[in-house]
Amino acid sequence: MSKEALAEDTAGMEKVFDRPKSLNNQQFSYCPGCHHGVINRLIAETIDELGIQDNTVGTAPVGCSVFLYKWFDIDVIQPAHGRVSAVATGVKRARPDLNVFAYQGDGDFASIGTNNSTHAANRGDNITVFFINNTLYGMTGGEMSPTTLLNQKTTTTPKGRKAKDFGPPIKMSEMLSALDGPTYITRQAVYDVKRIDQTKKAIKKAFRIQTEGKGYALVEILSACPINWGMDPVKANERIKEEVENVYPLGDILDRS
Amino acid sequence: MPRGKVSVHEERCKGCGLCIEACPQGVLSFSGDFNSSGYDYVTVDNPEDCVGCGFCGKVCPDVALTVYKKQKEGV
Numbered sequence A: 001m002s003k004e005a006l007a008e009d010t011a012g013m014e015k016v017f018d019r020p021k022s023l024n025n026q027q028f029s030y031c032p033g034c035h036h037g038v039i040n041r042l043i044a045e046t047i048d049e050l051g052i053q054d055n056t057v058g059t060a061p062v063g064c065s066v067f068l069y070k071w072f073d074i075d076v077i078q079p080a081h082g083r084v085s086a087v088a089t090g091v092k093r094a095r096p097d098l099n100v101f102a103y104q105g106d107g108d109f110a111s112i113g114t115n116n117s118t119h120a121a122n123r124g125d126n127i128t129v130f131f132i133n134n135t136l137y138g139m140t141g142g143e144m145s146p147t148t149l150l151n152q153k154t155t156t157t158p159k160g161r162k163a164k165d166f167g168p169p170i171k172m173s174e175m176l177s178a179l180d181g182p183t184y185i186t187r188q189a190v191y192d193v194k195r196i197d198q199t200k201k202a203i204k205k206a207f208r209i210q211t212e213g214k215g216y217a218l219v220e221i222l223s224a225c226p227i228n229w230g231m232d233p234v235k236a237n238e239r240i241k242e243e244v245e246n247v248y249p250l251g252d253i254l255d256r257s
Numbered sequence B: 001m002p003r004g005k006v007s008v009h010e011e012r013c014k015g016c017g018l019c020i021e022a023c024p025q026g027v028l029s030f031s032g033d034f035n036s037s038g039y040d041y042v043t044v045d046n047p048e049d050c051v052g053c054g055f056c057g058k059v060c061p062d063v064a065l066t067v068y069k070k071q072k073e074g075v
């Protein structure tokens, strides 16, 4: 549609939804229906709404979201695999005037980076952490991760994950909630409009905790990986609601804010 | 005149279909055509039924939609 035709069609109308300013024009590299895209946008919208674009730094994982620096119009550091919470801590301690967020997949946060993630939470560092749990290693082709559900088929568990071989799925948010360090820990999802709105609220709260100097906030978000789950995007959304959520219930787990 | 209006950035759309599923008004559908990345992008099929709720924009993982809503009259 031409600019003129659009202007005519939208006369007397208000723009109620548009691309946030904290994203540039670069297309995401995610697969169709991947929730990383929704979550990236929610973080960018929140940065816009809080007016912190010029003093926010992101730290990105190794994983499908490795390229955050390409499309976020803010500074982003991409540390070694699993070291995202540690590097976010370093940035925050060196420059307490900046808002710093860590963005990590389940492989990054709960597998190779468990040590770093856990100690950052235990120190109660004043950072905002997003843990994107899609129950497998998306980027490398869908291998089992510590958060893979029991009986879930992955490329490394072709017959399904068995507890006797690999243990049950690790519940990072519940585990970290047992510590005295963290201020806020919540689990959210983005498979429908209601959950997307709730996730946005949680993201905003987690950033506010940091700007108010109140300490460590973790937002775990259950995320779809349609391609490695072997499902179309609509089915992948249903899987979260009907299956993943039963193992990883939604809602606030800890709130000392 | 419809209460809302959606504009699709066809080149950004990856044809995931989540907006079609989320729209309460049945406004959107696949175009049956392909963008330069090879995706069957979404098109506005029933523009008259759009209420400008923004649901489609919120669920879109690729930020491919802009939504407009009619302002309230006589405030």
Ligand SMILES: Cc1ncc(C[n+]2csc(CCOP(=O)(O)OP(=O)(O)O)c2C)c(N)n1
Pocket: A061, A062, A063, A064, A065, A081, A104, A105, A106, A107, A108, A109, A112, A132, A134, A136, A137, A138, A139, A140, A145
């Ligand atoms: C030191 C190191 N070990 C292993 C890898 C291979 N690798 C790349 S991404 C990844 C896991 C990604 O899974 P996750 O963190 O869940 O992110 P997702 O892609 O699912 O969002 C692994 C194991 C690597 N790049 N570097």
Ligand code: SF4
Pocket: A029, A030, A031, A033, A034, A035, A036, A064, A134, A138, A139, A224, A225, A226, A227, A228
């Ligand atoms: S592999 Fe999965 S997590 Fe990675 S971009 Fe594709 S859908 Fe998203």
Ligand code: SF4
Pocket: B004, B005, B006, B022, B023, B024, B025, B026, B027, B028, B049, B050, B051, B052, B053, B054, B055, B056, B057, B067
């Ligand atoms: S704004 Fe609402 S009614 Fe209009 S196309 Fe989007 S979801 Fe449908």
Ligand code: SF4
Pocket: A033, B008, B012, B013, B014, B015, B016, B017, B018, B019, B020, B041, B042, B059, B060, B061, B062, B063, B064, B065
């Ligand atoms: S949700 Fe976005 S990417 Fe998916 S089909 Fe609709 S416009 Fe295209």
Ligand SMILES: [Mg+2]
Pocket: A105, A106, A107, A132, A133, A134, A135, A136, A137, A138, A145
């Ligand atoms: Mg993952």
